[in-house]
Every structure is written in C-alpha cells, then in structure tokens.
Amino acid sequence: MRPVRTAFAGALLATFALAGCGQSDGTTAKATAPATASEPAGFPVTVKAENGDVTIAKKPERIVSLSPTATETLFAIGAGPQVVAVDDQSNYPAEAPKSSLSGFKPSVEAIVAQKPDLVVVAYDNDKIVAELGKLNVPVLWENAAVKIDDAYDQIADLGAATGTKAKAEEVVTGIKTEIDKLAQAAPKDKKLTYYHELDNTPYAATSSTFIGQIYGLFGLTNIADKAPDAAGGYPKLSAEFIAQADPDVIFLADVKCCQQSKDTLAKRPGWKALSAIKNDQVVQLDDDIASRWGPRIVDLAKTIGSAVSKASN
Known part of the structure; x- marks a missing residue:
C-alpha cells in the first residue's frame, strides 16, 4: 500500500493549494431553459468547477468517479444509483462499484469503456480533463479543498450536477451543524x-x-x-x-x-x-x-x- 500512499502524498502537496470550486444556479440561457418531458427539472445545469463552467445537458445516469472524496459525496447525497464505476482508491461506501480505474494514472480508453455521461476527478493527471473533453464527455474537476467552505461547495456542485441538489443542501447543513456543535463543546x-x-x-x-x-x-x-x-x-x-x-x-x-x-x-x-x-x-x-x-x-x-x-x- 505504500506506493499508493506516496503517490497520494505527492498529489496532496501539489494540489491542496490549488483548489477552486463553485456552483452556478443556472443563470445562463442554457441553464434556465425549461425542462421538457425527457429532461428532469434543473437541467440543463451549469456548474463551475476547477475546469471552468461545465454544462450538463441532462441528469447523468452513468457517472464515473475517479475521486474517493467525490465517491463518498455522491452516495451521501443520493446519487449512488447513478454511479457505474469508481476508481481503485474509492473504498467507501462498500456498495460503490469499485473498478481498476485509476485517478492517478487515468486511462481515457478505460474510462470511455464505461460509457459515462459524467466523470468526476480530483486531479487533472495526464490532462485527462482535456482528453475526455475531446470526446464530448462532461468532466467535473473538483480539486482538493483548501478551506472548509470548499468542501461544502463541492458537495453543492455534485448535487446540482446529479439532480440531487436538495439532498446535497441537507447534507451540508447537517455537517455544518454537527461540526459546530462538536467544536463548541x-x-x-x-x-x-x-x-x-x-x-x-x-x-x-x-x-x-x-x-x-x-x-x-x-x-x-x-x-x-x-x-x-x-x-x-x-x-x-x-x-x-x-x-x-x-x-x-x-x-x-x-x-x-x-x-x-x-x-x-x-x-x-x-x-x-x-x-x-x-x-x-x-x-x-x-x-x-x-x-x-x-x-x-x-x-x-x-x-x-x-x-x-x-x-x-
């Protein structure tokens, strides 16, 4: 397990200072387009991630997560059933569909083989964001959090991107409340x-x-x-x-x-x-x-x- 830890430590030191995230509530023309019979309310939606404004046309049904943090978040906010594959480091929750996919050494071919309609990454290793973009695969790059508010913001991002916004807001509120209570005590x-x-x-x-x-x-x-x-x-x-x-x-x-x-x-x-x-x-x-x-x-x-x-x- 040591090689993986070493790789993580290197990525950690390099990326914790670069995180940036944010969510748009759909103020662009695309994001505010009325939902049709085939489009759940809230879609299309534009989410601001590390790789800029990402527009997601419809509710994702085949999500690939190459980030253990994102995997945990997706299941916590109720988007677990939409996840078809997660990376080899995503070991929680137990029901996450773990695969041999790697977030540290991502393979475009292996990712595309999962037929994803949304990919979530924590690192842009091997320029995976641009490579998947060439194939018109939506990617959310949710970098390592620098501040606690970044963590909350990323949960909101994933909620907006997956059609689970209300549950995401509930999760954030619960985390804030519990941590405040623990800190005060x-x-x-x-x-x-x-x-x-x-x-x-x-x-x-x-x-x-x-x-x-x-x-x-x-x-x-x-x-x-x-x-x-x-x-x-x-x-x-x-x-x-x-x-x-x-x-x-x-x-x-x-x-x-x-x-x-x-x-x-x-x-x-x-x-x-x-x-x-x-x-x-x-x-x-x-x-x-x-x-x-x-x-x-x-x-x-x-x-x-x-x-x-x-x-x-």
Whole structure:
C-alpha cells in the first residue's frame, strides 16, 4: 500500500493549494431553459468547477468517479444509483462499484469503456480533463479543498450536477451543524498543542490547510506552523523539531499505510520522552477519513473532539 500512499502524498502537496470550486444556479440561457418531458427539472445545469463552467445537458445516469472524496459525496447525497464505476482508491461506501480505474494514472480508453455521461476527478493527471473533453464527455474537476467552505461547495456542485441538489443542501447543513456543535463543546482552556502526521517521512499539515482549519475549530495550536518551510502548508518536519516542540497531542494519519502507532513513535530517536507518548495522547486516525474532504469530515471532527476532551482532563 505504500506506493499508493506516496503517490497520494505527492498529489496532496501539489494540489491542496490549488483548489477552486463553485456552483452556478443556472443563470445562463442554457441553464434556465425549461425542462421538457425527457429532461428532469434543473437541467440543463451549469456548474463551475476547477475546469471552468461545465454544462450538463441532462441528469447523468452513468457517472464515473475517479475521486474517493467525490465517491463518498455522491452516495451521501443520493446519487449512488447513478454511479457505474469508481476508481481503485474509492473504498467507501462498500456498495460503490469499485473498478481498476485509476485517478492517478487515468486511462481515457478505460474510462470511455464505461460509457459515462459524467466523470468526476480530483486531479487533472495526464490532462485527462482535456482528453475526455475531446470526446464530448462532461468532466467535473473538483480539486482538493483548501478551506472548509470548499468542501461544502463541492458537495453543492455534485448535487446540482446529479439532480440531487436538495439532498446535497441537507447534507451540508447537517455537517455544518454537527461540526459546530462538536467544536463548541470542546474544552479550550488548556491551549493544547498538536502534531498531525501525514506520513512517516514525516510530513505535517499547517493551520492554513483544510485539515489544519478543522483542528483550529477545536482551539488547538499547530506546532507545524513554526516549521522552516511552513509556508507551503505541508512542511517536512525533522524528528528534532517535533521533539523540541513536544506537542500535547499527536494525530496519526499514517496508520493504514505505514502502521504507525504510539509504540512505533516511541522508537524514533528522542521521541520516547514526548509528552503525548508518556501521557497516552497519541490518536490513530483513519487514513482515508483524514485525507478526504467529503461528508465524513464529521467523523474526523468527532475523533478530534474526543481527543481534546481526553487531553484536557
């Protein structure tokens, strides 16, 4: 699994700073055209994605998702029955029609063989957006979220694109409500510091990133913000830097990929005496949930909230 994680980490570092999304409610002439007997209400619709304004003529019936985040979102908003194939990294939900398709090394031929009327991607690897465009296949490029609002906006995008706008709005409202409730309930008086480990290289994520903003809601201070190359959002930290910062809580997002735990951390030079290790404040996250920006960010928020409460007692 390590090669996949390495590929993801590279894509993560390169794309989290480039996300941009938005949804149009159909203010163009095409988008506001009246529905016919063969066109469900709301179509044609124009959605603003990373690849510009994408007009979808009719409700998609054969969606191909090359983004694990988009896959989770599509099923959460009720568009699951419209999905005919997902990429090899889309492992949630269980009923998603997983295939050998790759979002990192996309094959135009393999994608087209699924006869899609909509393809959703998180990365434009091998210029797949333009290549599918040449074949008149509608593509939504929903890049990695930079802000929490980007995640909400992408859910809205997919809702508009698939004819499930109302359900998408319901999902967004539910996420916002739950995360706000969790954040407000978390104790913040101890001013806890934390370290979020992306992989055991180790790379971290600063407060300016999507993941860092979620931690920020819980009043946590990110040690990575003071790293020498923190400006890029995903600095590679030295073992010495982390040992000196001595975070109160350590969150590991490299459990599945790299089998990291409190015990493995304790074997790193100079780490055995870290407060988080001595006080049993090392939190093992689900790698997938911690690296995606879809509906399950609520689950991540719950884990963070529980960890903050435990560390504050």
